[in-house]
Amino acid sequence: MAAPRGSYAKGIAKREEILTAALDVIARNGYRRTSVRELADAVGLSQAGLLHYFASKEELFQEILRKRDDVDMASYGIDTEQSIDGLLALVAHNTDVPGLVQLYAQVSTEAAGDPAHPAHEFFIARYGTIRGAFAELIRREQAAGRVGADIDVDSTAALLVAATDGLQTQWMLDPSFDMVEHIRSFWNLVTRKP
Amino acid sequence: MAAPRGSYAKGIAKREEILTAALDVIARNGYRRTSVRELADAVGLSQAGLLHYFASKEELFQEILRKRDDVDMASYGIDTEQSIDGLLALVAHNTDVPGLVQLYAQVSTEAAGDPAHPAHEFFIARYGTIRGAFAELIRREQAAGRVGADIDVDSTAALLVAATDGLQTQWMLDPSFDMVEHIRSFWNLVTRKP
DNA sequence: ATGAAAACCGAGCGATGTATGGTTTTGCCA
C-alpha cells in the first residue's frame, strides 16, 4: 500500500487557471450554453484533459461557487457578520459579477430541487450557515436595542436570505433594478421601532 | 390565400394531455433529467409527434407555467390581490405541488439569466404584473391605516416577491421549512405600527 | 366523397457529457 502522491505544481496551477477561465467564459456565454469543450479550449486542454481535474461539469461549477464563497466570506465576513453593511457591500459587489450571480442562481436552484444533485448537501449546509450568521447578527442588534424585541429572529434571518436570493432574479431580468436599496429597505422594516 | 384551418378536436385534447402528463413526469424525475423522449412515451407519441405541438422543449415548459399561472390567478386572484391571504393560500397550495415549484424555480432562473431565452420577456412581464398587484395591495392597506405611511410601497412589493421566490429555494432544500409562516412573518414586519 | 390540412412517424444530424485505454511529463528517492 503505497502512499498517494499529491498533485504536481503544474497541476495545481492549471486547476486554478481552469476555475478562473471558466468563470470568464460563463460570464460571457452564459451558464447553460457553455460546453466543456469551450472551457477546455480556453485553457489549452482537451475535453478529457479538463475532466482529469474535475470529475464532471457539475463538479467544476460547484468548485467555482465554493471558491467564490471562500473569497466572499473573507472579504465581507458574511459568516461572522458584524453589521448589515457587510451584506450590503457584498450585494453591491455582485452587481459587478453578473456571470457569477447567474451561475449561483442556476446551480443553487438545480441543486435545491434535486436531492440527488451532487451539490444538494453543499447548499443545505451553506444555507444553514448563512441563516445562522444572520440570526446571530439580528440577535446582536436586538441586544443593542437597535432591533425590536418582538422581532422573530430566525424567521427574519430566513427572510433576509430569501430576499437576497429573490432580488437577484429581478435584477437579472432588469439590470437597473437596485438590489442594495431593496435590501436596505428590508433592513429598515426590521429596525424601525414599534 | 386560404384561411388556415384550426386544430382538430383530437389535437386539442392531446395537447392538454401532454401538458398534464409532462408535469407528472417532471414531478417524478425532476426537470433537468427529463427528456423529450420520456415525455413523448408518457402520452404514446414519438419525439417528432410531441414536437408537433410544441416547437421546443423550452416552449413546452413555458406553456405549463403559463397554464399554472392562469389557474392560480383565477383561484387566488394574485393579479387583483384583495388581501395578503390570497398569497398565503397560494404559497400553502404550492407545498402540495413540489414539481411545479421546482419547474418554476428552474425555468424562471434560466430565463432571467439569459436575455436570449424564449421566456425572458414573459418573466419580465410576469414580475412587473405581480409587483404591481402587490404594490396596489400595500397601498390599499396603507389607505386603510393597516400599514404605516412611512412604508416604501414599491420596494416592499419587490421584497414580497423576492421573499416568496427565495423561500422556495430553502423549502426545496428542506421540505419541513414553513414558507407560509415566513411570509406571514414578513407581513408582520410591514403591518406593525412604528 | 374528396382533398387539404392536421396529426404523426422513422431516420438521421450535430452537439453534448463522459468513459476508456493509452502516451507523455513530472518530480521524489535510491
Next chain:
DNA sequence: TGGCAAAACCATACATCGCTCGGTTTTCAT
C-alpha cells in the same frame, strides 16, 4: 542523477440529447 510511479494529458468512441426533414396516415369541412 537516473529510474520509475504517479500525475498530466490526449484521441477515440459511445450513448443520449434536442431537433429537423420527408413522408404517411387521419381528420373533417365542403
